[in-house]
Each structure stands twice: as C-alpha cells, then as structure tokens.
C-alpha cells in the first residue's frame with residue numbers, strides 16, 4: 001500500500017517534481033531579467049540576494065522543523081510551555097555535535113549561488129540552462145569518487161552525449177568571443193536606451209557556469225553523504241545548512257559596505273537598488289531551496305534530473321516570447337542532445353537497453 005503523502009489527492013512526490021521544474025525555469029528567467037534589464041548603476045548586489053536567500057530559507061526551515069515537533073505532540077504540548085519545550089528541542093537538534101558536517105556543502109552552495117548570478121548575467125537564459133546540465137556529469141564523477149557508486153555503460157554513454165550537447169551549444173554561443181549586448185525584453189523600459197544596458201560576456205558566463213557545475217556536484221554528493229549517514233530531520237539539516245552559509249554569505253556584504261562597522265550602513269548598502277525583481281529572484285530561490293529539500297526527501301535524484309531537463313524546455317519557450325531568443329539549428333541540435341542524454345541517464349536499470357535502441361535510427 002502506497003503511504004506516501006499527498007496534496008489534494010495527488011502524490012507529493014510528483015507535485016514537488018513539477019513544482020521544481022517550473023521553479024527552475026522561473027528562476028533563470030526572473031534572475032536574468034532582474035540583472036540585465038537594469039542599468040549597471042542601478043543594479044542590486046548579488047551578495048545581498050545570496051545572504052537574504054539563506055536568512056529566509058533558514059527561518060522558514062526552522063518554523064517547519066518546529067511545526068513538525070508540535071504537530072506530533074498532544075494538546076498539552078501545544079501550550080505556551082509546550083512551544084518553548086519544542087523550541088529548545090529543535091535548537092538542541094540543530095546544534096548537535098555533528099552539525100559541523102554541513103559547513104562544507106553550505107560553503108559550496110554559497111559559492112554556487114554567487115556563481116549563478118555571474119553566469120545568468122552573461123549568458124542568454126536558454127544557453128545557461130542547457131550548459132548548467134553539465135552538473136549531471138560532475139555529480140556522477142563525485143558520486144563515483146566519494147560515494148563509490150558504480151555507473152553502467154548506458155549512464156557513461158549518456159554522460160558523453162551530454163558533454164557533446166553542451167559543447168555544441170557552447171561553440172555557437174561563444175563564436176567570436178566578443179562581449180555581446182543582452183536581448184532586451186520586449187516592451188522593456190530600456191528598449192530604447194541601448195547605451196546604459198548590461199554587456200554580456202559569454203566566456204565569463206561559461207567560466208562561471210562550469211565552476212557552478214563543480215560546486216553543485218560536490219555539494220549535492222556531500223549533502224547526500226551527510227543525510228544518509230544519520231537520521232536527523234531534513235528541515236533541521238536545512239537550518240544547519242543555512243546557519244553555516246551565513247558567514248561566507250555575509251562576508252562580501254560587509255566588504256561591499258563603506259562603513260562595515262556600522263550595522264545601519266551595512267543594511268542600507270545591502271538593500272540598495274533592491275526592487276521588486278530582486279525580491280522576486282530571492283523569493284523564487286528560497287522556494288526552490290525548500291522544494292529541493294522535499295524532492296530529495298520524497299523523490300530521488302533521478303526524478304530531480306527529469307525536473308531539470310523539463311525546465312530547459314519551459315525556459316526555452318519562455319525566452320523566445322520574453323527575450324526574443326532566436327532558435328538556431330546548433331542550439332536545437334545541442335539542446336536536443338542534452339535532453340535525450342538526460343532522459344537516457346535517467347532510465348532505470350533494465351530499461352537502459354530499450355532506451356538506447358529507441359533513440360538509435362533503425
């Protein structure tokens with residue numbers, strides 16, 4: 001009997017999966033728009049966005065961890081004294097002796113989230129999405145090296161196709177290596193002000209996305225090692241992750257401030273130019289972090305891979321409409337190869353051979 005949780009009668013597993021796909025696509029579009037549609041002098045600080053993301057995600061995860069303890073207790077446990085006892089229990093779990101283990105993925109995720117801003121500011125949305133699929137390759141490499149996982153020949157073949165597909169997209173996007181103007185969203189207020197706008201550098205973007213793929217793979221595998229090595233609650237682990245992220249995330253915010261010893265000044269510098277699009281980017285990122293946690297708990301990494309590949313198609317269609325993205329034959333060939341490779345990689349054991357023969361021409 002399937003006892004997995006449901007939302008409105010639908011399995012949480014699939015709801016979280018579809019939500020992650022839509023979240024992934026929405027994040028790259030909103031983040032891209034929030035960075036490139038605004039003149040450089042009015043741009044918000046990515047370091048502030050990374051810090052706010054961790055502050056909000058950690059707080060929400062703490063409330064969920066507390067709520068889980070309270071909902072498992074009786075009526076007396078939900079009194080004021082009961083809430084205080086639950087609060088103390090959650091805090092004790094958070095500051096458990098093995099909490100330091102989360103410091104490594106926390107640092108890696110801060111670096112990854114910062115690199116994501118550099119990448120998305122210098123690459124078209126669809127190109128970023130496709131190239132970011134290389135994280136499947138790095139995740140596989142770190143899984144083999146750290147978790148001693150064994151990969152079958154189909155998985156290695158699909159990883160090879162993935163690298164080829166990413167290469168095709170990369171070659172067409174970096175041709176000439178000249179920094180290029182970003183596609184101005186249709187109807188944007190800056191459509192008629194070409195001199196102010198952000199200049200994209202594809203080479204810088206690809207450098208950042210490649211580095212982000214390495215931190216993503218290592219952080220994901222490390223987080224998996226920590227989760228499987230203990231019985232601690234996922235939401236408690238999320239709070240630990242956010243807590244350890246605070247120092248590396250806050251450091252650049254303090255360094256950006258002209259008066260780092262004055263908290264009010266730091267706050268002012270941090271929130272400078274933080275408009276609606278910046279807040280939307282942070283909100284979608286926070287939501288994504290929470291959904292990722294649910295996907296890891298109720299689904300698995302195989303289904304997470306599917307969600308990411310679905311998000312490529314979604315963001316591609318959206319960028320054609322929103323950013324006037326032009327479909328080139330090499331983009332189509334490259335992204336199709338990436339999608340087929342992702343699908344092949346995600347075939348369960350036993351179905352792999354069927355997957356290969358069905359993509360090969362007769």
Ligand code: C5P
Pocket residue numbers: 057109112113135216217220223238241288289290292293
């Ligand atoms: O692309 P990838 O799957 O590596 O992205 C993971 C993202 O999810 C990162 O932005 C990370 O900060 C976030 N995350 C999280 N909580 C977790 C695991 C990942 O917020 N438990």
